[in-house]
């Protein structure tokens with residue numbers, strides 16, 4: 001049985017599996033990494049959240065010895081990325097946004113080949129391949145060529161490939177970008193299982209939701225620089241947590257609803273904003289208790305509600321909140337069109 005609890009891990013204490021200081025990598029005039037500092041505690045997941053072009057893949061490539069940094073240093077599992085590349089490579093696993101499987105080979109052959117490349121004996125490579133196929137629910141498809149696999153199966157095969165050498169530190173570079181929600185959930189389950197078994201993970205993502213699901217700590221990166229960091233809850237609090245989106249049965253009541261929430265002065269509930277064009281009331285909330293209180297208050301006020309939804313802050317909102325620029329309106333995903 002896999003123990004899925006994460007209570008015994010404190011991201012703020014214990015030894016670091018990854019330590020990065022002042023890491024710089026420039027491509028011509030592009031500052032892909034412009035002085036990055038970060039730590040990942042052993043056995044925890046650090047989410048590196050940032051938009052396209054932020055420098056996430058360059059960071060992962062530097063920490064995998066695939067790219068040599070221009071300045072700064074990084075130590076992974078006790079090995080310096082520049083001075084001890086061979087030792088370092090043996091302790092890490094890497095799964096990229098683009099799966100690295102060989103299309104013509106079967107799932108089993110792919111895993112066997114990687115095992116051999118990692119200097120495992122034939123017998124060990126075979127048993128390790130079978131073990132991982134089983135674990136990633138690919139046993140039935142083991143002998144089919146990877147080109148016949150679905151997107152989710154490929155991604156699982158890619159994750160399995162990154163586990164062949166029993167890495168103690170795993171880099172997952174946008175592991176679910178481009179996947180449908182069901183496949184994305186499969187990948188999340190696998191990552192959670194690896195972490196429960198003790199792996200240290202550096203995960204890059206563009207999705208707040210993914211970071212919230214998987215990460216113990218978050219670092220937000222933009223234009224090669226770290227612009228914020230901390231616990232997931234901390235960061236969510238900083239950006240206002242979720243936004244409650246309420247559609248009244250009668251759009252004419254929007255303003256009155258917003259006013260009644262403001263008058264109530266609910267503890268910790270941010271300003272309610274009515275957006276008549278959308279027929280929606282947006283209320284920033286930080287907890288389930290606040291959500292319940294807002295709905296209760298509106299009900300008690302005699303307002304009739306046609307639809308209620310919550311949205312996590314989008315990456316845009318996170319950036320606006322962090323960089324302190326004026327964020328006039330929540331722009332998170334608007335709920336599906338509503339039938340009253």
Ligand SMILES: Nc1ncnc2c1ncn2[C@@H]1O[C@H](COP(=O)(O)OP(=O)(O)O)[C@@H](O)[C@H]1O
Nearest residue numbers: 027030032050051052053054055056057058059
């Ligand atoms: N090999 C390269 N040559 C030139 N520019 C690059 C190279 N790799 C990355 N860059 C540039 O560095 C910046 C960061 O890229 P990248 O690390 O891939 O970001 P992300 O993975 O966050 O999308 C981008 O502006 C990108 O165009």
Ligand SMILES: [Mg+2]
Nearest residue numbers: 056057097174
């Ligand atoms: Mg990338």
